[in-house]
Amino acid sequence: xxxxxxxxxxxxxxxxxxxxxxxxxxxxxxxxxxxxxxxxxxxxxxxxxxxxxxxxxxxxxxxxxxxxxxxxxxxxxxxxxxxxxxxxxxxxxxxxxxxxxxxxxxxxxxxxxxxxxxx
Amino acid sequence: xxxxxxxxxxxxxxxxxxxxxxxxxxxxxxxxxxxxxxxxxxxxxxxxxxxxxxxxxxxxxxxxxxxxxxxxxxxxxxxxxxxxxxxxxxxxxxxxxxxxxxxxxxxxxx
Numbered sequence: 404x405x406x407x408x409x410x411x412x413x414x415x416x417x418x419x420x421x422x423x424x425x426x427x428x429x430x431x432x433x434x435x436x437x438x439x440x441x442x443x444x445x446x447x448x449x450x451x452x453x454x455x456x457x458x459x460x461x462x463x464x465x466x467x468x469x470x471x472x473x474x475x476x477x478x479x480x481x482x483x484x485x486x487x488x489x490x491x492x493x494x495x496x497x498x499x500x501x502x503x504x505x506x507x508x509x510x511x512x513x514x515x516x517x518x519x520x521x522x
Numbered sequence: 523x524x525x526x527x528x529x530x531x532x533x534x535x536x537x538x539x540x541x542x543x544x545x546x547x548x549x550x551x552x553x554x555x556x557x558x559x560x561x562x563x564x565x566x567x568x569x570x571x572x573x574x575x576x577x578x579x580x581x582x583x584x585x586x587x588x589x590x591x592x593x594x595x596x597x598x599x600x601x602x603x604x605x606x607x608x609x610x611x612x613x614x615x616x617x618x619x620x621x622x623x624x625x626x627x628x629x630x631x632x
Contacts, residue, residue, distance in 0.1 A: 407564075435619055445559060445610040447623040454619060493564070497621065500570075500577055507553045507572025508618050512564040 407496050407513035414519045421481040423516045425494030428475060431455075435497040435508070438466070438479045440490050441515070447493070453477060484520045491515045528613050528624035535607075535631050541600040543627050545613030553618065554596040556588060559610040559626070571596055603631045 408426045415421040427436065437452040451463040453470050460468050469478040481488055493515045500509035529544045545554065553572050557565040569578040571590045578586070587599040600607055608631045614623045 437621055439623070444625065445612075445628065446625045447565070447612060447614075449620065449622055452619060452621075495621070497616070497618070507570060507575065507577060508616065509570070509577070510555060510567065510614070510616070510621055512557075512567075514564045 406511050407494055409492075409494055409513035409516045411514075412517040412519070414521065415484045417485055417520060417522050419484050419520075421484045421488070421518060421520070422469075423479040423481075423492050423494075423518065424476070425478065425513055426474075426476045427494070427496045427513075429496060429498050431498040433499070436468075436470070436477045437495045437497060437510075438468070439493045439495065440488075441493060442490065450479070450492075486520050486522050489518055489520045491517050526613055526615050526622050526624035528611075528627050530627060531625065533627055533629045535600075535603045535629060537604060537631055538602050541603050541607070541629060541631075543598040543611055543613075543629070545596045545598070545615075545624055546594050547615040547622075548594060549615060549617070549622070550593060551615035551617050552593075553616040554590065555612075555614040555616070555621070556586070556596070556598045557612040557614065559612055565612060568598070603629075605631050607631050 435454045438450040439447045451466045453461045465482045467480045494513045497508045497510045526547045535541045555570040556568045559565045590596045610626045612626045
């Protein structure tokens, strides 16, 4: 079963507000959801994160999230979208991992959403 | 400085030959990850270190090895490269909240 699910693609017009959706599965009490943009070079650029303990939606510049903890859903909102925002956006779940007797946080990605912002 | 550095940026390898990729970070993060990324696919977690403890995924357990001689440095080792190993390899480090990625190493196996 997919732990992190994203819609395949979406579009927007310049200066509009874009919302990208992500849903996830976890039974952990503490976890973190992170959003990344993948550049054409393949580089993953960190955008914003939200922890399960955060009571307010996080914001970082033009990026914000809408966190619906009870639904295990989180959306990335990009305000004043620009053509340069076009690309693939990944949602990732960070949760504790106890594989092989180890510890630390495992980071699991969704399949990404391709965003196209038209001028 | 939130830089994660990966070397080399591009690597060409022959089938059956070993490959060693290098990653470093200076943020004193306790966790370092290695991912394999192929086009139109989600980044696939290969393994990660929490401090000195190595966690490897079940389906890649025997294909990839790693070492972390100190907190800043982590390597990914492929003993015998196959054509299917051609991909972007991404290293990341984390303080359990933020996770920062390097620019990646593009490996092509011929």
